[in-house]
Amino acid sequence: xxxxxxxxxxxxxxxxxxxxxxxxxxxxxxxxxxxxxxxxxxxxxxxxxxxxxxxxxxxxxxxxxxxxxxxxxxxxxxxxxxxxxxxxxxxxxxxxxxxxxxxxxxxxxxxxxxxxxxxxxxxxxxxxxxxxxxxxxxxxxxxxxxxxxxxxxxxxxxxxxxxxxxxxxxxxxxxxxxxxxxxxxxxxxxxxxxxxxxxxxxxxxxxxxxxxxxxxxxxxxxxx
Amino acid sequence: xxxxxxxxxxxxxxxxxxxxxxxxxxxxxxxxxxxxxxxxxxxxxxxxxxxxxxxxxxxxxxxxxxxxxxxxxxxxxxxxxxxxxxxxxxxxxxxxxxxxxxxxxxxxxxxxxxxxxxxxxxxxxxxxxxxxxxxxxxxxxxxxxxxxxxxxxxxxxxxxxxxxxxxxxxxxxxxxxxxxxxxxxxxxxxxxxxxxxxxxxxxxxxxxxxxxxxxxxxxxxxxx
DNA sequence: AGTATAAACTGAACACTGTTTAGTGAACAT
DNA sequence: ATGTTCACTAAACAGTGTTCAGTTTATACT
Numbered sequence: 001x002x003x004x005x006x007x008x009x010x011x012x013x014x015x016x017x018x019x020x021x022x023x024x025x026x027x028x029x030x031x032x033x034x035x036x037x038x039x040x041x042x043x044x045x046x047x048x049x050x051x052x053x054x055x056x057x058x059x060x061x062x063x064x065x066x067x068x069x070x071x072x073x074x075x076x077x078x079x080x081x082x083x084x085x086x087x088x089x090x091x092x093x094x095x096x097x098x099x100x101x102x103x104x105x106x107x108x109x110x111x112x113x114x115x116x117x118x119x120x121x122x123x124x125x126x127x128x129x130x131x132x133x134x135x136x137x138x139x140x141x142x143x144x145x146x147x148x149x150x151x152x153x154x155x156x157x158x159x160x161x162x163x164x165x166x167x168x169x170x171x172x173x174x175x176x177x178x179x180x181x182x183x184x185x186x187x188x189x190x191x192x193x194x195x196x197x198x199x200x201x202x203x204x205x206x207x208x209x210x211x212x213x214x215x216x217x218x219x220x221x222x223x224x
Numbered sequence: 225x226x227x228x229x230x231x232x233x234x235x236x237x238x239x240x241x242x243x244x245x246x247x248x249x250x251x252x253x254x255x256x257x258x259x260x261x262x263x264x265x266x267x268x269x270x271x272x273x274x275x276x277x278x279x280x281x282x283x284x285x286x287x288x289x290x291x292x293x294x295x296x297x298x299x300x301x302x303x304x305x306x307x308x309x310x311x312x313x314x315x316x317x318x319x320x321x322x323x324x325x326x327x328x329x330x331x332x333x334x335x336x337x338x339x340x341x342x343x344x345x346x347x348x349x350x351x352x353x354x355x356x357x358x359x360x361x362x363x364x365x366x367x368x369x370x371x372x373x374x375x376x377x378x379x380x381x382x383x384x385x386x387x388x389x390x391x392x393x394x395x396x397x398x399x400x401x402x403x404x405x406x407x408x409x410x411x412x413x414x415x416x417x418x419x420x421x422x423x424x425x426x427x428x429x430x431x432x433x434x435x436x437x438x439x440x441x442x443x444x445x446x447x448x
Numbered sequence: 449a450g451t452a453t454a455a456a457c458t459g460a461a462c463a464c465t466g467t468t469t470a471g472t473g474a475a476c477a478t
Numbered sequence: 479a480t481g482t483t484c485a486c487t488a489a490a491c492a493g494t495g496t497t498c499a500g501t502t503t504a505t506a507c508t
Contacts, residue, residue, distance in 0.1 A: 121345070127420065131423065162435040162436055162439055165428055165431070171432050178424050179436070181410075181422070182410040182414050184410065185410040186414075187403075187407075189410065190409050193344070193345060194352050196351065196356060197355055199355065200398065204399060205402055205403045209403045209437075211386040212395075212400075213436050215386055216437055216438070216441075217440075
């Protein structure tokens with residue numbers, strides 16, 4: 001029947017245009033989200049900004065959530081960049097690295113409120129998907145690995161974590177990482193949804209948290 | 225002119241009916257929210273459930289947010305009831321009381337997900353209002369006082385909190401309370417928005433958090 | 449009693465939202 | 479030149495919160 005006589009050249013052009021428009025949609029979405037928040041990302045507004053009709057958006061994305069999903073990915077990539085810039089330059093003690101990481105995490109949240117709100121508070125499907133079937137190249141998974149490595153190093157440096165669970169046993173690096181992460185997330189998310197509530201500034205709360213926990217972890221070991 | 229000939233009796237009846245309908249609206253709202261979440265609380269659905277037209281709702285509440293606000297209040301009252309049931313019966317050491325409070329807080333969030341999401345994640349205006357001009361009888365403010373008292377007792381019992389801030393100084397009870405609260409909130413809110421992410425169960429994370437922090441606070445004091 | 453007045457209530461509309469579908473026009477492959 | 483495929487859009491659908499003119503009902507006064 002029909003012989004595919006190398007239609008790749010032309011198809012490539014089409015495909016390139018497709019990708020280009022797709023990226024344009026995502027760029028506009030990022031703009032709107034970072035400026036006005038995820039709720040302000042309406043399909044009509046987005047379509048108008050890129051000069052197409054709303055229906056066109058559905059030729060490139062299944063629905064609004066899929067756009068959020070794609071934007072989330074770059075959000076996690078941004079977070080990863082922030083965190084890895086810490087681990088790369090900080091070659092000091094594990095405790096100091098964790099301190100820096102915590103501060104950087106919270107600062108990222110406060111400096112990119114709309115992005116943080118999207119990836120951790122409004123698009124839970126992304127995180128859920130990552131932990132449902134872990135992908136190697138996912139930026140969110142990379143963030144997790146990075147944090148896990150930091151607490152792992154801390155424990156390996158001779159810390160004695162408290163016991164927990166039933167029956168009581170030593171806390172694992174995973175549990176410690178997730179406790180820390182959740183705590184940092186609490187500081188950020190609370191500040192983002194209600195700037196008035198934690199009356200103390202976020203960076204101070206972070207310091208209190210990390211210092212107290214570090215002391216709690218090193219309590220059993222000899223000082224200095 | 226017209227003499228107001230004691231129209232109070234009749235007015236009272238009217239007023240009673242008004243209040244009754246108002247309460248009916250709120251009861252229906254609570255039902256919908258606890259069952260389907262705040263997003264499912266639409267004015268039309270709410271109106272239909274109580275047998276009135278949507279426009280009637282606006283005779284009793286300025287808008288949907290005001291309904292959320294009223295429902296939030298009872299949500300905080302519920303939380304307060306949970307927390308104060310702890311402080312009343314627990315006459316043990318401050319550390320144990322704080323342990324119980326933390327567990328109860330997290331449990332409340334997980335057992336009343338829609339309510340928790342409403343009062344801490346979807347209706348920030350309420351908390352903002354409380355901390356803008358503190359009202360004595362507000363249940364949210366009472367929750368705060370309760371937690372503050374617990375950490376205050378803990379510090380008074382001889383704990384030596386770590387130093388923080390610039391210049392470094394001893395952490396205050398307020399800062400410690402808010403750090404703890406934010407951390408617990410992080411555990412709850414993360415679990416609610418994404419059950420998959422903190423892979424460890426919430427109560428275990430809570431235990432890790434509270435045990436580590438307690439050790440961090442008592443690190444400088446003699447053991448036992 | 450009847451009547452004036454005030455309160456309660458509603459139908460219908462407005463301006464939005466995400467999403468679908470039928471139909472048009474242009475670019476491509478043969 | 480023709481048949482096919484792809485890109486695109488206007489219009490509609492079913493929702494949303496909210497407003498307002500108009501109607502019904504209950505109260506107040508003579």
